[in-house]
Amino acid sequence: MDSDRIAEIIIAEIRSTVPELEAQPITRADSMADLGVDSIERSEVILATLEAIGLKVPMVQLHGPRNIGELADLLHAKSKA
Amino acid sequence: MTRAVGIEARAAGIEAMNVYGGMACLDVKELCLHRGLDMPRFENLLMQEKTVALPYEDPVTFAVNAARPLIDALAPEERARIEMVVTCTESGIDFGKSLSTYVHAHLDLPSNCRLFEIKQACYSGTAGLQMAVNFVLAQTSPGAKALVVATDISRFALADAGAIEEWAYSEPSSGAGAVAMLVSDTPHVLRIDPGAYGNHGFEVMDTCRPGPDTEAGDADLSLMAYLDCCEGAFRDYSRRVEKADFRESFGQLCFHTPFGGMVKGAHRHLMRRLYKTPPKEIEADFQSRLAPSLAFGKRVGNTAGGSVFVALAGMLETAEINAPMRVGLFSYGSGCCSEFYSGVVTPESQARLRAMRISAALDRRHRLTIADYETLLRGESVVRFGTRDAELNHQIVPDAWPVDAAGDRLVLDAVVGYHRKYIWI
Structure with missing residues (x-):
């Protein structure tokens, strides 16, 4: 699964966690915080994405990405490791 | 549930417990609106009020005011058996001298007593409780009691704009409060399950207090x-505990509560990770097993070291308890260390906790206006860490000074040569 596919999953999880964002265009360059996704919701999006791609890593290892693209890249790198 | 192998069923735990939520509070939603915070789903955060420490309230006054009703209720021979006073805090006022020395003095406790302080962010209270419980279980001094007090206030002697910005992330949730617990072999409030605990800790720089007032x-x-x-x-x-099941083993759960929304997130996370429980069931489980624990936390804010016990007290105040019930407790302290442990509460636990009339005391706090709060935030009257001499202005918020003073509440009066002087009002 490549980084773009993971980004699509993240975006789908964002829309499902925060239904208000259903109709809003979201790209790899967006940050969840700027979209108005709060910290609890962000952790839920990450957890749901981990489940969807079948990856098990501590949450603290996923801290740092500044936008959806960077998060997808990091998850991609972790899933190959 | 089976206990860990080799542990005898000796009784130890919390004999009596009280929460002290200070003299003044602030409406959190009002604060968020005032700060212009964009919180479209504010209700999800499960916050209402937070205690704001007045300049003449410090970790000592919070601790003593929490503990005094417990000590007053003891017979002289019981008081004489308090052989350890542990303060648990990340709001220390001196690098060497522990808060426990002041607490011990103002409660007039016997001098054959261990006095010390424990630090590990919000985990401190659990570290202190377990220290005391193990002292009781070890029977090194049969019949002895320990007084454990978790006491914390938010630092808001904010030196400059940078410090204010650093603090912004937690301003709405930062509260103040103390929980006093008498620990003994007659655990009327919470009987700890000996040997039933689990830890998880690792180094991480998530939140910290890197300077005296930051x-x-x-x-x-x-x-x-x-x-x-x-x-x-x-x-x-x-x-460690055979057949432990997060869904089935605990009638109620009490978690460290930075704010209610975080507890809800953690519960959802765990239910999903452990059992893949569907969202609707998770929500129902949260309402029945965790919502009662938020009763006081949503009124005092994050009390750091005491927070998990504020949750325990809130649960005992509001949950339905008709028979002995096992409670699961989770404590987390940034930096970080955590513990999941358990104990048993009974209808008697509930009656004893309710007799402390914690809710009524919270109702009596002065409700600060945003203007008063901003005055306090400027920090001009705050006794900063390392202050040598100071006189406290008790009229900084005139309406907050109690009119019904009965001589049973401790406040800071002055600092003379670094020595804090307190008075009962």
Whole structure:
């Protein structure tokens, strides 16, 4: 699964966690915080994405990405490791 | 549930417990609106009020005011058996001298007593409780009691704009409060399950107090560490305790509560990770097993070291308890260390906790206006860490000074040569 596919999953999880964002265009360059996704919701999006791609890593290892693209890249790198 | 192998069923735990939520509070939603915070789903955060420490309230006054009703209720021969006073805090007022020395003095406790302080962010209270419980279980001094007091206030002697910005992430949730617990072999309030605990700790820089009057942190990283710990500590608990089941073993749950929304997130995380429970069931379980624990936390804000016990007290105040019931407790302290442990409460626990009339005391706090709060925030009257001499202005918020003063509340009056002088009002 490549980084773009993971980004699509993240975006789908964002829309499902925060239904208000259903109709809003979201790209790899967006940050969840700027979209108005709060910290609890962000952790839920990450957890749901981990489940969807079948990856098990501590949450603290996923801290740092500044936008959806960077998060997808990091998850991609972790899933190959 | 089977206890860990080799542990005798000796009784130890919390004999009596009280929460002290200070003299003044602030409406959190009002604060968020005033700060212009964009919180479209504010209700999800499960916050209402927070205690704001007045300049003449410090970790000592909070601790003593929490403990005094417990000590007053003891017969002289029982008081004489308090052989350890442990203060648990991240709001220390001196690098060497512990708060426990002041607490011991103002409660007039016997001098054959161990006095010390424990620090590990919000985990401190659990570290102190377990220290005391093990002192009782070890029977090194049969019949002895320990007084454990978790006491914390938010630092808001904010030196400059940078410090204010650092603090912004946690301003709405930062509260103040103390929980006093008498620990003994007659645990009327919470009988600890001996040997039933699990830890999860690792080094992480999520939130900290890097200077005498500053707080800093990263809300995302802290939440992630909390979630990892919640799962890790419970897994360690189930390694030690045969047949432990997060859904079935505990009638109620009490978690460290930075704010209610975080507890809800952690519960959802755990239910999903452990059992893949569907969202609707998770919500129902949260309402029945965790919502009662938020009763006081949503009124005092994050009380740090005492927070998990504020949750325990809130649960005892509001949950339905008709028979002995096992409670699961989760404590997390940034930096980080965490623990999941358990104990048993009874209808008597509830009656004893309710007799402390904690809710009524919270109702009597002075409700600060935003203008008063801003005055306090400027920090001109705050006794900063390391202050040599000071006289406290008790009229800084005139309406907050109690009119019904009965001589049973301690406040800071002055600092003379670094020595804090307190008076009963």
